[in-house]
């Protein structure tokens with residue numbers, strides 16, 4: 230009987246519980262034993278009670294829960310070979326044949342490294358007497374499948390990562406709240422949203438709420454961004470707007486690589502010197518409300534369908550199969566090579582110039598404010 234384990238790793242994202250529920254139930258449905266590794270890679274390294282056998286009923290009601298109920302961590306020990314060695318030993322002692330990991334690109338890259346190293350880890354475990362040849366016998370190949378759980382929608386090769394639409398919905402809801410008070414006082418708000426390397430949330434929230442100006446990491450602003458923003462905001466005010474909304478991703482920067490902070494945007498909007506906008510301005514940092522809370526229906530469905538597919542992928546894998554992750558492309562759930570997507574992501578996160586950006590978006594970012 231195959232033993233399939235599932236774990237969540239890196240930052241939590243809404244929909245991870247749907248993934249765990251689907252993997253556990255699909256594994257049982259396919260006649261396998263299902264396990265959860267608690268606390269991400271930390272659970273693999275520590276083993277013991279952190280690797281738990283799961284029954285059908287153990288995941289009842291998980292679809293409507295936020296965060297990840299099996300815990301997650303950014304585990305330092307797993308980044309070093311000794312940590313991965315203990316992890317390999319723990320997996321074999323628990324009889325785990327296959328591992329399904331839901332996390333961001335860092336977590337999934339770690340998984341691929343673990344798989345590549347697996348034969349040498351087994352050799353070392355036997356050489357140093359921690360396991361016998363008989364014990365490692367059935368575990369010659371590590372079978373790993375990735376699922377992309379991240380609010381940032383930051384992996385190339387999939388249209389949506391599990392959690393991104395929940396975070397986007399939360400941001401839009403919060404911006405709507407802020408707009409009501411902004412309009413009442415005719416104020417400006419600078420709203421900081423998550424996205425250290427990827428501006429998808431900021432950009433989509435900007436489009437969905439008709440924000441005046443958006444700052445994202447992928448499109449570093451010219452040094453004279455201050456003049457650009459002032460011109461746009463002034464024009465919108467002249468058109469009769471009573472509110473000004475500027476959305477800034479955490480990772481926004483200028484062409485020199487200097488971070489563009491909410492404070493300097495605020496100072497510009499509030500500038501009372503001659504020719505300044507002189508707007509009464511506040512900053513709102515949305516923070517972790519974007520990540521916590523329940524998943525929207527899209528993320529529940531995506532997590533469920535991809536969880537089911539991940540179990541299928543594990544059961545159909547051969548030693549020759551490349552490490553894959555489960556993607557969604559044009560509404561179809563598909564398997565794709567993991568490391569290719571990671572490499573493409575690195576390439577795509579490089580800055581794009583203004584013209585390419587506008588072409589890709591099909592709009593000019595300055596002309597759609599509400």
Ligand code: F6P
Pocket residue numbers: 240241333379380381423424425479520
């Ligand atoms: O998981 C990605 C992310 O949501 C980023 O957008 C954000 O910068 C980061 O996590 C925050 O991480 P932490 O919760 O560890 O502060």
